[in-house]
Amino acid sequence: MVLVVVFGVALLIAVLLSGLAARTVLSTSLLFLVGGALVSDGFLGWIHITPDSEIVSVTADLALFAVLFTDGMHVSFAKLRANWRNPARALGLGMPLAFVGTALITHYLVGLDWTTSFLVGAVLAPTDPVFASAIVGRKEVPSKLRQLLNVESGINDGLALPVVLILIAAAGPTSGHAEASLGKIALELVLGLVFGIVLPYVVIELVRFRLLGAEPKLQPLLPLAIGVILYAVCHLTHANPYLAAFSAGAVLTARSLEAKEAFEPLGEALAELAKFAALLVFGALLTPQLFGDLSFGGYVAVILAIVLIRPASLLLSLLGTRFTRQEKLVAAWFGPKGFASVVYGLLVLQAGIPQGEEAFTLIAVCIAFSIVAHSSTDVPIARLFHVDDLTDTSSGAGTPPAAKEADRVGA
Numbered sequence: 001m002v003l004v005v006v007f008g009v010a011l012l013i014a015v016l017l018s019g020l021a022a023r024t025v026l027s028t029s030l031l032f033l034v035g036g037a038l039v040s041d042g043f044l045g046w047i048h049i050t051p052d053s054e055i056v057s058v059t060a061d062l063a064l065f066a067v068l069f070t071d072g073m074h075v076s077f078a079k080l081r082a083n084w085r086n087p088a089r090a091l092g093l094g095m096p097l098a099f100v101g102t103a104l105i106t107h108y109l110v111g112l113d114w115t116t117s118f119l120v121g122a123v124l125a126p127t128d129p130v131f132a133s134a135i136v137g138r139k140e141v142p143s144k145l146r147q148l149l150n151v152e153s154g155i156n157d158g159l160a161l162p163v164v165l166i167l168i169a170a171a172g173p174t175s176g177h178a179e180a181s182l183g184k185i186a187l188e189l190v191l192g193l194v195f196g197i198v199l200p201y202v203v204i205e206l207v208r209f210r211l212l213g214a215e216p217k218l219q220p221l222l223p224l225a226i227g228v229i230l231y232a233v234c235h236l237t238h239a240n241p242y243l244a245a246f247s248a249g250a251v252l253t254a255r256s257l258e259a260k261e262a263f264e265p266l267g268e269a270l271a272e273l274a275k276f277a278a279l280l281v282f283g284a285l286l287t288p289q290l291f292g293d294l295s296f297g298g299y300v301a302v303i304l305a306i307v308l309i310r311p312a313s314l315l316l317s318l319l320g321t322r323f324t325r326q327e328k329l330v331a332a333w334f335g336p337k338g339f340a341s342v343v344y345g346l347l348v349l350q351a352g353i354p355q356g357e358e359a360f361t362l363i364a365v366c367i368a369f370s371i372v373a374h375s376s377t378d379v380p381i382a383r384l385f386h387v388d389d390l391t392d393t394s395s396g397a398g399t400p401p402a403a404k405e406a407d408r409v410g411a
Helices: 002-021 028-038 054-072 077-082 085-110 114-124 129-136 143-170 182-207 221-237 241-255 257-285 288-293 296-317 325-333 339-350 356-375 378-382 401-410
Strands: none
Touching (some): 002 028, 028 257, 028 356, 054 143, 054 221, 054 339, 085 356, 114 356, 143 241, 143 339, 182 221, 182 241, 288 356, 296 325, 296 356, 339 356
């Protein structure tokens, strides 16, 4: 109950400061992270949370699912078909480069063996939709840049998971939680994609029957019901819930714009609550002992992963594109690590591999540094762009015709 009280107080403070945070470098995300750290064993000792506590994995998992579901609703298939090359470059070239680059600095600076180093690289390679949304949701940012970051952060979590599971199995004797064959991993990904497509498609078709349909005040609950069922089914069948969440959000928008618009205010609020709760819990893991366990080489590796590896990888992948230099630099910088890496890092820790604890310490510190760096720079970065008409981040509803046309041409 102490954790609930702390969450309520932090939420109240975040709401009261949200207006100021939207105009300055003050970050509500950082508030929850620091709040969790202050009440943990490392400082006040009001709550006791360890990496193997179930609440850690559950809150991170729920936050990632909720944010991917709502972010999927911002995907326009029409625009994606016309402009798939940029996200494909980021996923097909930028992500592997970041994966390899992080593995190299982990091996040479931290001293982990090659398999564990590549495992750390796989865990930290995906960008996080929770914190990418801080820039994706800002209307000042050009639509093609928002689309690139949104699609990249939404899909790369599912792409990284098979690599993480394979490397955990290859890293040494495990506790049995992460053992998986290539066939099983592929099946989980396919099932996640199938569930994410079929479930919202079937539900929307049911709504169109003459005798069925939701009254206006209950319409926002329709996508929520889809999300709840999808989350449960994925965990019961071991399907990939993150790929399912993102694809379900995209299909829901494509099949029923009305359902998307009815759910959007509720969905965004729920995603924010899940994010704040997970941040508070993750912050409780950030004790002085955790930071003290990381070597000097580990801190150098963390800084290089954030300020060099990700930016250089994405800049290389965007060579020859029509992005301006400013847009490339913004895309390169905004590659935050977050709840996907938390979930995968916990898999590493719970697998019981020989260097699992050292790997998790490096991963956790990198995530903490990334949250601080990226959640406090979204406002200054957004202000680099000056536009006359602020365009909508989703379907274009309410966007002036001239702005819509500019979006189509710019994309």
